[in-house]
Amino acid sequence: MSSVFKKYIVAASGLFLTLFVLGHSAGNSLMLFSSEMFNRYGHALITNPLIYLIEFVVVAIFLTHVFFALKVTFENWSARGDVGYKKRVNKDSNLISFAASTMPYTGAVIFIFLVLHIVQFKYGAYYEITYAGTIMRDLHRLLLEYFPAPLNAIGYIIAMVVLTFHVLHGLWSITQTFGVNRSMYNKLFRNIALGFALFVLVIYVTFPVWGYLQGVK
Amino acid sequence: MSDEMTLYLQVWRQKDSKSKGGFQNYKVENVSGDMSFLEMLDMLNENLAREGKDPIQYDHDCREGICGACSCMINGEAHGPGKKTTTCEMHMRHFNDGDAIIIEPWRAKAFPVLKDLAVDRSAYDKIIMAGGFIEVKYGNAPEANSMMVGKEVADFAMDNAACIGCGACAAACPNASAMLFTAAKTTQLSLLPQGKVESKKRVQSMIKKMDELGFGNCTNERLCEAACPKGISIISIARMNREYMGTLLKSDY
Numbered sequence: 001m002s003s004v005f006k007k008y009i010v011a012a013s014g015l016f017l018t019l020f021v022l023g024h025s026a027g028n029s030l031m032l033f034s035s036e037m038f039n040r041y042g043h044a045l046i047t048n049p050l051i052y053l054i055e056f057v058v059v060a061i062f063l064t065h066v067f068f069a070l071k072v073t074f075e076n077w078s079a080r081g082d083v084g085y086k087k088r089v090n091k092d093s094n095l096i097s098f099a100a101s102t103m104p105y106t107g108a109v110i111f112i113f114l115v116l117h118i119v120q121f122k123y124g125a126y127y128e129i130t131y132a133g134t135i136m137r138d139l140h141r142l143l144l145e146y147f148p149a150p151l152n153a154i155g156y157i158i159a160m161v162v163l164t165f166h167v168l169h170g171l172w173s174i175t176q177t178f179g180v181n182r183s184m185y186n187k188l189f190r191n192i193a194l195g196f197a198l199f200v201l202v203i204y205v206t207f208p209v210w211g212y213l214q215g216v217k
Numbered sequence: 218m219s220d221e222m223t224l225y226l227q228v229w230r231q232k233d234s235k236s237k238g239g240f241q242n243y244k245v246e247n248v249s250g251d252m253s254f255l256e257m258l259d260m261l262n263e264n265l266a267r268e269g270k271d272p273i274q275y276d277h278d279c280r281e282g283i284c285g286a287c288s289c290m291i292n293g294e295a296h297g298p299g300k301k302t303t304t305c306e307m308h309m310r311h312f313n314d315g316d317a318i319i320i321e322p323w324r325a326k327a328f329p330v331l332k333d334l335a336v337d338r339s340a341y342d343k344i345i346m347a348g349g350f351i352e353v354k355y356g357n358a359p360e361a362n363s364m365m366v367g368k369e370v371a372d373f374a375m376d377n378a379a380c381i382g383c384g385a386c387a388a389a390c391p392n393a394s395a396m397l398f399t400a401a402k403t404t405q406l407s408l409l410p411q412g413k414v415e416s417k418k419r420v421q422s423m424i425k426k427m428d429e430l431g432f433g434n435c436t437n438e439r440l441c442e443a444a445c446p447k448g449i450s451i452i453s454i455a456r457m458n459r460e461y462m463g464t465l466l467k468s469d470y
């Protein structure tokens with residue numbers, strides 16, 4: 001498999017995961033409005049018979065992304081040869097190039113966060129609540145127990161800052177990898193990536209901050 | 218005020234491709250700001266020769282920025298601190314009296330060190346040999362306007378043809394990837410009518426060769442573009458990515 005083809009796979013799966021991040025933020029936003037809306041949304045998701053298929057596809061795409069990103073990273077580390085540079089500076093350093101050079105590390109942090117996230121929420125404490133005669137999981141209660149603990153909220157925020165950097169490079173990089181990028185669009189694409197990353201940051205930081213404040217009240 | 222400088226160099230010395238190598242410290246005096254970087258090294262080498270020591274081996278040829286022979290990582294930057302300049306074109310006025318300068322060879326698995334600062338860049342030639350040429354005989358230059366090429370296209374092809382194959386892109390790339398070189402060499406041909414014919418075969422075999430030679434995978438870090446003495450843009454890489462995808466989807470007929 002050629003190096004360029006590996007890029008296509010990482011970029012395509014990354015694009016899918018970016019859309020997942022976006023969709024997930026929309027679902028999460030319901031927590032800000034009402035606990036019932038949030039719980040009903042969660043209930044609708046997990047009682048849908050297609051959920052297993054969807055979960056499988058998401059996990060498969062995620063693992064594909066991780067696998068190829070790791071493969072590329074290890075190959076790249078060895079491509080430098082046995083002796084590295086004593087000194088190397090970035091001739092062009094900015095936020096996006098910082099994001100680019102830290103991709104494997106931000107990726108690793110996100111991976112760890114995701115494992116914890118799934119353990120803490122999907123397989124976390126199970127409370128029940130009844131709306132109009134239907135018993136469903138009260139995930140909202142778990143949120144209000146989780147975020148008021150400062151360490152949880154801070155950890156979540158740090159993970160989201162890291163995610164922002166990952167998405168920032170990833171999104172611009174997709175335009176390059178799929179050859180959509182042109183000289184005249186390059187700036188535009190970089191600004192779109194920057195705007196999108198900021199959006200991800202703001203929306204995902206809102207959740208822990210909101211949850212923390214709920215606990216303080 | 219005299220503009221003579223004293224510089225403290227740390228130069229990578231390596232006897233041959235099999236030896237281990239290490240840094241050596243040298244003090245160079247009376248360096249004028251008008252000297253090129255290579256002239257400064259020449260002066261040091263003359264001193265070394267006079268002392269009966271082995272002069273520092275480095276690559277150079279034209280000394281006017283067109284052959285791509287000179288190289289060197291100078292204080293962590295490919296071809297030194299100048300923008301769009303080769304080592305031979307870079308003047309010592311970029312430095313100040315008393316500066317310490319670290320001079321290293323290109324580092325990439327595909328560019329093994331031969332001696333001191335000279336590396337074996339035949340990997341780039343091998344990429345060219347895999348398809349960076351036109352096999353069809355086109356005869357003499359065609360009648361003007363008999364083959365229409367858009368101005369932007371011709372300009373972009375020319376920008377890519379400016380590549381001198383010095384290796385700075387792979388040297389500066391954190392992944393030691395040769396994508397900018399390969400992109401420039403495919404782009405300059407694929408855009409023009411004479412080169413278009415073989416573009417599918419060319420882009421596939423050149424990328425294949427590039428991977429085989431042990432260059433890294435491009436991760437869009439843009440440091441190649443910043444290091445390129447000819448200012449070739451990563452847009453050429455985007456173009457090659459697009460062309461390569463097209464070749465996977467398109468049939469020959």
Ligand code: FES
Nearest residue numbers: 278280285287305
């Ligand atoms: S010696 Fe020819 S480009 Fe520097």
